[in-house]
Amino acid sequence: MASLTKSVAEELAIPVDPRIAVFAADIAARYPDGAAQAVIFYGSCLRSEKLEGEMLDFYLIVSDYRAAYGDSWMVRANEMIPPNVFPAQHDGLAAKYAVLSEHDFHRLNRVEADTVSVWARFSQPTRLIWSRDEAAADRAAEAIAGAAPTLLTGALAHMEGDECDALELWERGYALTYGAELRAERSNRSQSVVDFDPDRYRRFTRAALADARIQAELDGDSVRLLPGQEATIAAEQKRWPALRRRGKWMTLARLAKASATYAGGIDYLAWKINRHAGTEIAIKPWQRKWPILGALVLLPRLIAGGAIK
The missing domain is CATH 3.30.460.10 (Beta Polymerase, domain 2)
Incomplete structure (x- = not known):
């Protein structure tokens, strides 16, 4: 490394x-x-x-x-x-x-x-x-x-085929992570993160691949899986459903904990969601008084409406 x-x-x-x-x-x-x-x-x-x-x-x-x-x-x-x-x-x-x-x-x-x-x-x-x-x-x-080898390990395990563009691999990795948390993000968020500085991600690709758990080679701008890794790929794919379940529950747990450490945390939550999801959530006085209960009431409605996923 x-x-x-x-x-x-x-x-x-x-x-x-x-x-x-x-x-x-x-x-x-x-x-x-x-x-x-x-x-x-x-x-x-x-x-x-x-x-x-x-x-x-x-x-x-x-x-x-x-x-x-x-x-x-x-x-x-x-x-x-x-x-x-x-x-x-x-x-x-x-x-x-x-x-x-x-x-x-x-x-x-x-x-x-x-x-x-x-x-x-x-x-x-x-x-x-x-x-x-x-x-x-x-x-x-x-x-x-x-961090980068971990992201690319997940992305390599979820490639469609054996080869893809390097930037597409990073985008796939971020799409996986956004799906493993409760995030107030638009559907193109993973692409916009990479698009902000594509040269940076291309520079990091070769070194990150060298330390990834799944082996792949970089040929120009293309990443190609090396053969004979079916078991490693299957093992990586198998762990992602648990990552998604735990990630969403941990998001809720951190929110509840933040009500004791973060003054105005529920207002920050609303600001963040409004900013990223284009909603117009207004926090009510009772939700500020009981932020854990207020957040728990708020989150199911947001999830059902697609504001957070």
Whole structure:
């Protein structure tokens, strides 16, 4: 994975707006000395470079949960239903940040992970905007280097035929991940993610394929499966129904947990769905008072109406 880790580290080091770096340092400083290891920027604001009026997406990587929270129920919450998610504001910018330990961050970027949520995001472009030291930065890059091979392993197992265009393979991978969570996304979302920077995905393809569980070769812009892998492909296909079921239930579990950690979480949920699905959901006062119940009442209607899938 050395070649891919190098590419990931180079991408992580691309500069961002200085305000984002200051924001990340402010988040890291909220935790006890030595707990925060890295802050990583990802998501739609990274792609669009729009900051004002948007919700930035960060991951805070910590040494371990007890170091981050002390003797708190949030240690167990982060262990059982990772990650914990919190709101943050700094100098006119707003963000949400998810907390993972270095151990969980590495594990959830690998093919052994039982949900897609982490590796689906970190197979996309990311930036390391704060790190405790060079060693912490290296560990973050090594963890993220597992994400793209995991995505492409799933995509290779679900190819139609033995050959496809490299960008189509990435799109297939993202379509699989969107189907394994409750997502307020339009049907062409997986294509739009790749279309935003197709050259980046083409650059990453060869190194990511080299570390994928299913073997394939890159010939120009085409990816071709190597023969004799029927058992490996069947095993990968077999695990996806469970990934989809667990992913949707975990989405609900994280939402319920966020009502205790994320002030205004149900309003953020409505904003996110309205933005991506084109709906006009308005949260009622009673739903703010009892956000878990409000979300549970809201979600079945959204699923039935196709706003989230």
